[in-house]
Amino acid sequence: MWMHGGDVGWGWMTLGWVWMVVVWGSIIWLVVWGISKVTVDRNSSSSTPLEIAKARYARGEITKEQFEDLKKTLQ
DSSP states (O other), X not given: OOGGGGHHHHHXXXXXXXXXXXXXXXXXXXXXHHHHHHHHHHHHTTSOHXXXXXXXXXXXXXOHHHHHHHHHHHO
């Protein structure tokens, strides 16, 4: 019934526990990661209008003239 005095049964049980830890660890990590992403995105909205304009200029969304106009308007 048991091969090698029962070693095979304990090996599969150990492998099952290892996979259980990996699966639950992955699920917990995914939930924590998702919550941190949502939290970080909400905190980014607390940037000042000038910081937002600088970021848009750095990404190339607005031209230098548009940035200078926004900068003058905001100051």
